[in-house]
Amino acid sequence: xxxRLRRLTISVAVLTxxxxxxxxxxxxxxxxxxxxxxxxxxxxxxxxxxxSGIAAPGYNKIAPAAQAYLDYVNEKGGVFGRKVTLKVxxxxxxPTTAVSKTNKLVLQDKVFAxxxxxxxxxxxxxxxSVRLGVRGIPDLFVNTGYSGFDNPKKYPTTFTYLPxxxxxxxxxxxYLASNYAGKKIGLIYQDDDFxxxxxxxxxxxxxxxxxxxxxxxGSQSSPGLASQVGAMQAAGAEVVVMxxxxxxxxxxxxxxxxxxxxxxxxxxxxxxxxxxTLKALGVPVAxxxxxxxxxxxxxxxxxSDPYVAFFKGINDKYNNGREKSWDNNALxxxxxxxxxxxxxxxxxxNPTRKAVVSALELKGKTFAQAGLVPLGFSKxxxxxxxxxxxxxxxxxxxxxxNGGKYSTLVTNSGTGAVTTSNYKRPALPAxxxxxxx
Amino acid sequence: MSKQILGRRLSAILAxxxxxxxxxxxxxxxxxxxxxxxxxxxxxxxxxxxxSDGAPYxxxxxxxxxxxxxxxxxxxxxxxxxxxxxxxIGGYKVTQTPQPAPNADVAKALLSQGYGIAGSGFVKQGxxxxxxxATDVELIGIFKTQFPTTKHVIxxxxxxxxxxxxxxxxKNPSLVSAAAPMCAVTxxxxxxxxxxxxxxxxxxxxxxxxxxxxGYAPGLAGYAQAMGDLxxxxxxxxxxxxGVLTGAWPDTAANSPFGAALSAAxxxxxxxxxxxxxxxGLPAQSAHFDGTTxxxxxxxxxxxxxxxxxxxxxxxxxxxxxxxxxxxxxxIARLDLEAQSGGQIGDNTKTDYAAQLGDAxxxxxxxxxxxxxxxxMLGALAQAPRWSANPAALEKLRAxxxxxxxxxxxxxxxxxxxxxxxxxxxxxxxxxxxxxxxxQMVAAGVAKAKALTKKARLAKKKTTYSYTAPPRKLLxxxxxxxxxxxxxxxxxTPDTSGPAANGTNHCNFSYxxxxxxxxxxxxxxxxxxxxxxxxxxxxxxxxxxxxxxxLYRAPLLKIYG
Numbered sequence: 001x002x003x004r005l006r007r008l009t010i011s012v013a014v015l016t017x018x019x020x021x022x023x024x025x026x027x028x029x030x031x032x033x034x035x036x037x038x039x040x041x042x043x044x045x046x047x048x049x050x051x052s053g054i055a056a057p058g059y060n061k062i063a064p065a066a067q068a069y070l071d072y073v074n075e076k077g078g079v080f081g082r083k084v085t086l087k088v089x090x091x092x093x094x095p096t097t098a099v100s101k102t103n104k105l106v107l108q109d110k111v112f113a114x115x116x117x118x119x120x121x122x123x124x125x126x127x128x129s130v131r132l133g134v135r136g137i138p139d140l141f142v143n144t145g146y147s148g149f150d151n152p153k154k155y156p157t158t159f160t161y162l163p164x165x166x167x168x169x170x171x172x173x174x175y176l177a178s179n180y181a182g183k184k185i186g187l188i189y190q191d192d193d194f195x196x197x198x199x200x201x202x203x204x205x206x207x208x209x210x211x212x213x214x215x216x217x218g219s220q221s222s223p224g225l226a227s228q229v230g231a232m233q234a235a236g237a238e239v240v241v242m243x244x245x246x247x248x249x250x251x252x253x254x255x256x257x258x259x260x261x262x263x264x265x266x267x268x269x270x271x272x273x274x275x276x277t278l279k280a281l282g283v284p285v286a287x288x289x290x291x292x293x294x295x296x297x298x299x300x301x302x303x304s305d306p307y308v309a310f311f312k313g314i315n316d317k318y319n320n321g322r323e324k325s326w327d328n329n330a331l332x333x334x335x336x337x338x339x340x341x342x343x344x345x346x347x348x349x350n351p352t353r354k355a356v357v358s359a360l361e362l363k364g365k366t367f368a369q370a371g372l373v374p375l376g377f378s379k380x381x382x383x384x385x386x387x388x389x390x391x392x393x394x395x396x397x398x399x400x401x402n403g404g405k406y407s408t409l410v411t412n413s414g415t416g417a418v419t420t421s422n423y424k425r426p427a428l429p430a431x432x433x434x435x436x437x
Numbered sequence: 438m439s440k441q442i443l444g445r446r447l448s449a450i451l452a453x454x455x456x457x458x459x460x461x462x463x464x465x466x467x468x469x470x471x472x473x474x475x476x477x478x479x480x481x482x483x484x485x486x487x488x489s490d491g492a493p494y495x496x497x498x499x500x501x502x503x504x505x506x507x508x509x510x511x512x513x514x515x516x517x518x519x520x521x522x523x524x525x526i527g528g529y530k531v532t533q534t535p536q537p538a539p540n541a542d543v544a545k546a547l548l549s550q551g552y553g554i555a556g557s558g559f560v561k562q563g564x565x566x567x568x569x570x571a572t573d574v575e576l577i578g579i580f581k582t583q584f585p586t587t588k589h590v591i592x593x594x595x596x597x598x599x600x601x602x603x604x605x606x607x608k609n610p611s612l613v614s615a616a617a618p619m620c621a622v623t624x625x626x627x628x629x630x631x632x633x634x635x636x637x638x639x640x641x642x643x644x645x646x647x648x649x650x651x652g653y654a655p656g657l658a659g660y661a662q663a664m665g666d667l668x669x670x671x672x673x674x675x676x677x678x679x680g681v682l683t684g685a686w687p688d689t690a691a692n693s694p695f696g697a698a699l700s701a702a703x704x705x706x707x708x709x710x711x712x713x714x715x716x717x718g719l720p721a722q723s724a725h726f727d728g729t730t731x732x733x734x735x736x737x738x739x740x741x742x743x744x745x746x747x748x749x750x751x752x753x754x755x756x757x758x759x760x761x762x763x764x765x766x767x768x769i770a771r772l773d774l775e776a777q778s779g780g781q782i783g784d785n786t787k788t789d790y791a792a793q794l795g796d797a798x799x800x801x802x803x804x805x806x807x808x809x810x811x812x813x814m815l816g817a818l819a820q821a822p823r824w825s826a827n828p829a830a831l832e833k834l835r836a837x838x839x840x841x842x843x844x845x846x847x848x849x850x851x852x853x854x855x856x857x858x859x860x861x862x863x864x865x866x867x868x869x870x871x872x873x874x875x876x877q878m879v880a881a882g883v884a885k886a887k888a889l890t891k892k893a894r895l896a897k898k899k900t901t902y903s904y905t906a907p908p909r910k911l912l913x914x915x916x917x918x919x920x921x922x923x924x925x926x927x928x929x930t931p932d933t934s935g936p937a938a939n940g941t942n943h944c945n946f947s948y949x950x951x952x953x954x955x956x957x958x959x960x961x962x963x964x965x966x967x968x969x970x971x972x973x974x975x976x977x978x979x980x981x982x983x984x985x986x987x988l989y990r991a992p993l994l995k996i997y998g
Contacts, residue, residue, distance in 0.1 A: 052735060052736060053735070053743070053744045054741060054744045054745075056738075092729075092735070092744060092747070093744070094728070094729055094744065094747055094748055095800040095801070096721070096722070096727070096728040096729050096747075097729045097747075097920065100729065100920040101920075103986065107985055107986055120799065121799045121800050121801075121802055124796050124799045124800055125796075125799075125800040128796055128800075131988065131990065134988060135988055191802070191807030191808045191809055191810075192799060192802040192807060192808055193799045193802075195808070196808060214807055214808065214809055215807070216802065216803055216805075216806045216807030216810070217802050217803045217807065218744065218745060218748050218749065218803040219749075219803065219806075219807070
């Protein structure tokens with residue numbers, strides 16, 4: 001008997017006497033595949049997102065919408081014959097849960113890539129603990145504007161989706177300077193990296209506030225942000241920038257209404273600006289109407305936009321989610337899935353994780369997508385969208401571009417100027433199926 | 438070190454060993470070697486005796502002894518008696534009772550499979566690594582004399598015993614075939630003590646400035662100070678627990694300018710507690726608090742307390758439970774080590790607590806009550822007076838036996854990810870050391886082969902030299918907490934009556950986890966290498982509670998930067 005065979009025989013014998021089952025051994029030994037998450041007929045993708053809990057309203061529509069688009073693509077042959085399946089894990093907007101769910105996706109489900117992870121605190125915890133970059137796992141289209149994630153040296157496989165909060169604040173600051181010079185401006189922000197990023201942007205833009213009040217993430221439900229709104233009122237703020245998540249924005253608007261505080265203008269940051277969710281959370285349309293908002297995607301009600309019209313059709317036919325009404329969150333999810341499909345296609349007929357990262361760096365900014373501002377993907381930057389257009393919530397509470405036209409502004413997360421963009425996005429691919437040509 | 442080790446667990450092991458010892462021998466109390474006195478019953482020969490330093494030991498081998506001994510080194514036992522009134526550990530009496538295995542079930546299993554077991558009680562309690570290694574070396578010789586067919590010795594131990602195990606394997610590789618330092622302190626005790634410095638200094642600074650915390654007086658006066666500190670820390674913990682929802686501060690915080698200011702600024706006391714735990718590097722999960730579960734129905738959208746508890750309250754309660762579990766060690770081990778070193782050995786004069794908090798400020802932002810509150814707390818800590826070490830005492834501490842991190846024999850480490858007393862990062866230090874060594878060794882081997890090949894070419898020879906990397910000698914296992922394990926009573930209050938969750942607490946391992954470790958070291962002692970990768974993968978994935986993640990990286994202790 002050879003030494004190795006003897007060792008194996010003894011191992012099995014000893015395992016048996018130690019009372020450990022050995023039935024799984026052959027399966028373990030045989031379960032070897034060239035690229036995790038890719039089989040002959042499937043590419044497994046994972047997403048962690050709040051499907052329940054405090055931040056679920058609105059965000060719980062993103063994954064089902066992405067799934068709907070992938071179902072459509074799969075029905076049409078998938079990506080080079082492989083179905084793209086999306087494993088959805090509910091993280092309840094909790095960093096500890098996000099780590100645990102991402103571990104499950106990586107270690108148990110063995111997904112090929114993660115996409116659309118949502119929440120700055122959550123994803124910081126995930127990147128520190130699960131270390132997607134060290135594992136080489138593509139971490140695609142992170143759904144937060146925290147500028148720190150655009151760091152290819154530190155997070156080589158991470159690509160962001162939203163414009164950074166620094167960009168957004170710089171652009172809002174520029175908008176305020178152009179439209180509300182001399183007015184007293186107040187700021188309510190989330191008192192964490194989200195808000196800290198925003199303050200960097202406003203500072204860069206030279207925006208000064210008569211009152212600036214933070215709220216601790218997650219604290220918005222019980223105290224009703226009365227002290228923050230009260231501070232705006234006390235300072236006589238004529239324009240109030242609300243830079244928080246949707247649930248906090250809703251609470252602030254409702255509380256202001258109850259307090260009889262009616263500033264000249266509410267400016268609502270994009271993260272908290274989905275009108276369907278705000279209305280569902282009880283914000284009266286009359287309060288929302290006239291407020292200013294910002295977005296990088298076309299208005300979801302703009303059926304003249306070919307992407308919006310196409311995605312709405314897909315949503316109507318393929319979305320099986322419990323929350324399936326068409327809105328900006330659904331548009332965000334579907335558009336993300338379209339970019340994902342192109343990233344997978346660009347990685348070739350036998351996609352590898354490395355090839356996906358490389359494809360995004362080299363070709364990502366040319367992909368077909370609904371955004372009205374450019375994607376910033378390159379070798380040196382993994383930033384997603386880079387700008388915004390401004391609009392006003394109409395009498396139905398829907399965000400419409402000011403002057404009936406999308407005028408987009410772009411910038412970077414540094415000290416670069418805010419400039420008008422003349423970006424022309426790629427046309428919607430035939431039948432909404434990207435060919436990467 | 439913990440009640441579990443000192444209490445039920447030890448009694449159970451002794452009961453099991455007693456079952457196979459026919460004659461109970463009275464051990465000498467003076468430092469004189471006592472020859473082994475043995476008896477055979479139920480197919481097992483068991484002996485008791487004392488090594489030349491007077492340390493009592495027990496050792497057993499079955500009649501079908503297979504030639505392999507598992508030598509166990511027990512964990513930290515307090516070097517002083519603990520008054521009855523101290524929670525969790527009160528009533529402890531200094532003991533030299535020998536412990537030959539982690540627990541009775543493991544002892545029984547090893548004996549039934551033909552293995553021998555042995556363990557000393559060590560003559561001196563407290564931090565005793567140097568003398569314990571000498572005792573273990575002598576005990577190996579005694580065992581071999583008594584059981585001359587002994588071929589292999591596997592050293593294993595927990596906590597301080599894990600430290601002793603690694604030190605023994607580093608210093609005496611010819612005596613040990615394989616090693617398993619479990620839930621071990623590594624490098625030196627100075628690093629782990631820095632965690633206690635951060636926590637106790639934080640409590641002194643924010644919650645009760647009358648806590649002495651360090652620089653204990655010699656003799657009985659110092660003992661009284663330390664016991665007083667334990668009482669104060671547990672009192673503060675009780676008040677923090679009472680105020681966990683309201684955010685109320687312990688009344689003693691009013692005596693601290695820093696605590697008083699934060700209290701006046703309405704920073705919740707639970708946030709200060711959480712900050713202290715996080716900046717010290719303690720896990721934010723504990724025996725009963727998972728940081729993910731709240732009371733009531735998680736699917737009821739009206740139940741906002743589910744998430745607010747999970748995100749804001751649970752991490753603070755986890756730190757409270759972790760500090761309650763580790764406080765005794767932090768205080769009494771310092772008393773012990775200061776006595777051994779001759780002065781104050783903790784030093785945080787250069788500690789940057791903002792840097793130590795790091796990304797946890799974002800991850801636990803809600804529990805910390807936002808950036809503004811976090812900034813206020815860190816600002817207070819930055820202004821507060823620090824502890825400085827006595828250089829001579831520190832030098833003496835550093836002269837105690839310490840690890841080099843060299844892995845001479847096949848070694849298995851095992852640690853709970855959420856260990857409050859000895860951070861899992863201790864294992865990571867050893868892993869990093871070994872990885873660096875291994876990488877360098879392989880690079881050198883490859884370079885040498887290339888150089889030899891080049892030389893051969895220059896000499897017009899066709900010989901090509903190659904290098905095959907040797908099998909790795911270090912296997913590491915971490916036990917991982919489940920996603921949800923916090924329980925609530927019918928009225929919605931946390932229920933902490935159940936056992937600690939897997940992956941939490943200190944040296945909280947299951948029978949299967951011990952036996953997997955025993956198997957792998959047993960195998961390696963026989964063959965000099967671990968089983969092939971599929972077998973190891975199987976063990977990793979099939980042993981309940983083990984993390985299957987081979988790329989998991991435990992956070993290093995904060996002192997490493």
